[in-house]
Amino acid sequence: MNKKSTCILTVLLSGAVLLGGCQETPDSVIVKPKGREAIEQYEEDESREESGEEQQGLREKLGVPERFQDEIVLEDGKVTLTTDAVIELPKAPGFSTIEVSAVPLTQDFMDRITQGLFPEGKIYSSDSYFVMTKDDCQKEINKIKAEMAQASTESEDEEEISKENLQNMLEELEAAYAEAPETAEKEEVSPLLAVDESGFESFSGVVETPEPYLYRIFEGSGDSIRVRVSHYGENEAAQPGAGWGEYQFAKDDIISQIGSEDEIKSSAGISYEEAKKIADDKISAIGVSDMDIGSWDYAVYMYRGNEGEEVQVSNTGYMFYYTRQIGSTPIIYTLSEGGGLEDMDSTIEPWTYETLKIVVSKNGLEELSYVSPYEIGKTQVENVKLLDFEEIKQIYTEMMQYKVSSQMDNEYLKEYKVTVDRITLGYTRIYSPAQDSRSGLLVPVWDFFGNSEMTLNDQEGTRDASSIPNNSLFTINAIDGTIIDRGLGY
Structure with missing residues (x-):
């Protein structure tokens, strides 16, 4: 891979990790406001029935399948979104919303x-503890002088750069030697x-x-x-x-x-x-x-x-x-x-x-x-009402299509493939930093983990696969369907 391709891939991968584009979010009934006003609308789920098998009860209650499989091809075949993941649920009958603050x-x-x-x-x-004695400084000075002698074997341009750097280091060490104690x-x-x-x-x-x-x-x-x-x-x-x-x-x-x-x-x-x-x-x-x-x-x-x-x-x-x-x-x-x-x-x-x-x-x-570290506070809603998985799947499918397609706005990208291979339901912390930057709320969320592969639009057709452990590509609030930006934390 040439240097130019490497630089382009670095830029593209940084965007792929966020899976975001510069376009505005499309009009959709599933895009909802976030913040304190939305949080105040969280409701108690009064319809939950007790179940002897906790995980199965939650799976049945939300209509969650064991596995979610889907493949969507977009942008005239240039973008592929593949979902093939076992859905992981906690061993719990339900979720609460819990106040949390910074210790x-x-x-x-x-x-x-x-x-x-x-x-x-x-x-x-x-x-x-880490003070350099005169003896420590002298050892480093001797090393630099040895490197300066060896630098004469390099090419002329390399020699000038190397000598300049080594001379600066030598002067710094000699100044440090003058101030250094005999013993630490x-x-x-x-x-x-x-x-x-x-x-x-x-x-x-x-x-x-x-x-x-x-x-x-x-x-x-x-x-x-x-x-x-x-x-x-x-x-x-x-x-x-x-x-x-x-x-x-x-x-x-x-x-x-x-x-x-x-x-x-x-x-x-x-x-x-x-x-x-x-x-x-x-x-x-x-x-x-x-x-x-x-x-x-x-x-x-x-x-x-x-x-x-x-x-x-x-x-x-x-x-x-x-x-x-x-x-x-x-x-x-x-x-x-x-x-x-x-x-x-x-x-x-x-x-x-x-x-x-x-x-x-x-x-x-x-x-x-x-x-x-968190300090766990009082429970806001004991048994909060969650969206059915069909609603979560609709939000994920629509918004992920938009996000992966928006990557094709980059002229360097020829093909883009995203694979989601793990889906989990658990807690995360959200907060409203403009209102309070040291307190928030633990809420249930769906996280979609996976990896990506991109091909550059160059003569080499350069490919790069990004498989980053624990990289959540998409996070959805399980209560109201709002999209949470993991990088921001809300």
């Missing part, structure tokens, strides 16, 4: 995380929140248990709280910029290094059950009792060097995504973080979805990320 960042919240993860660990300031002295600190230079409360430090962990808690404009814990070992120190990633996202890059899923499972050195227990214990330790795994994947610790260099993989494990459970029904996990803005000029403060991610290897906890 505030307080010292008590931070103390719970600290005591849960590091009950006996010593905590040091980040600045003192770690400063032990208490894990206390303080207002940082951006005006938000935060804490950042390094915990020794005895292995060091980077530990940070802060609040921001999009996240009500973000907890970040990551193991800082020899690999991290030797390879700045390295990190953990999902195998399904990275496998095209790393397949030559670690091979198939069976091979990565073997290389992990720990079973799924053992890793899950470690992750569950960490969840329990920080006081979270109503979350369970919504998705998982094998995890790979990767370092990506300069362009053209092979990706280096130095460790493998498991990556778990936890979601909150409302009774026996989960909040559906999707790739989208929510909390997006409708345009770059927006002054609205966004609010991301609650997410809890844990990475475990044979060495134990590698990473923990806890973002925008």
Whole structure:
């Protein structure tokens, strides 16, 4: 694939993930207003009958088939929308609408995380822990000088660019050497929140248990709280910029290094059950009792060097995504973080979805990320009335046809195929950021997951398949049929 085709595909795929176009939504009886006014119209379902078989009762009540199969060809055969999916229902007789708000960042919240993860660990300031001594600086200076000597073997143009970059790095290191201490002295600190230079409360430090962990808690404009814990070992120190990633996202890059899923499972050195227990214990330790795994994947610790260099993989494990459970029904996990803005000029403060991610290897906890935790409030409607699946199917079919067809407005696109292979019914959070950016409502939604394939209108007929795990292509409010933008969160 040439460079131009790669750039075009990047642009197209970014639009395909959202499955949106720039056209206005067509006039339709199924397009309804959203917001607080619509929420106030949610009704109690007084017709529900108790059923001994909960899942079957919900399936019968809404007229949900076991599988939904359909294929629609549009735009003179250039666009194909295929649906072939088993429909997943929770083991619950019905749904409620539940008020939810953002947990505030307080010292008590931070103390719970600290005591849960590091009950006996010593905590040091980040600045003192990672300070470069004169000896550290001199080693880096020697490396740069060696690279400068080697740069003379490159072509003339490459040599000038390389020498300029290396000279700048050398000057920076020599300046750092002049200010560096002879020895590093770690400063032990208490894990206390303080207002940082951006005006938000935060804490950042390094915990020794005895292995060091980077530990940070802060609040921001999009996240009500973000907890970040990551193991800082020899690999991290030797390879700045390295990190953990999902195998399904990275496998095209790393397949030559670690091979198939069976091979990565073997290389992990720990079973799924053992890793899950470690992750569950960490969840329990920080006081979270109503979350369970919504998705998982094998995890790979990767370092990506300069362009053209092979990706280096130095460790493998498991990556778990936890979601909150409302009774026996989960909040559906999707790739989208929510909390997006409708345009770059927006002054609205966004609010991301609650997410809890844990990475475990044979060495134990590698990473923990806890973002925008929810505080569950009162139930608004105990047993809310849901639309029949036939109505949901009508909305999905009509609006998805429009959205996939709108992709053909792009002159570079020759063919576009979308396949929906998973349909789920569960909860998500919606909110009205213009009215309140830190409270919302849990509502039942239908999510349609799948993948896409596109062919460029070029001489090569370049093809690219996009199969992104947990990418919800379309989300419908199961109560009133309104379409929810996963990127925005409402």
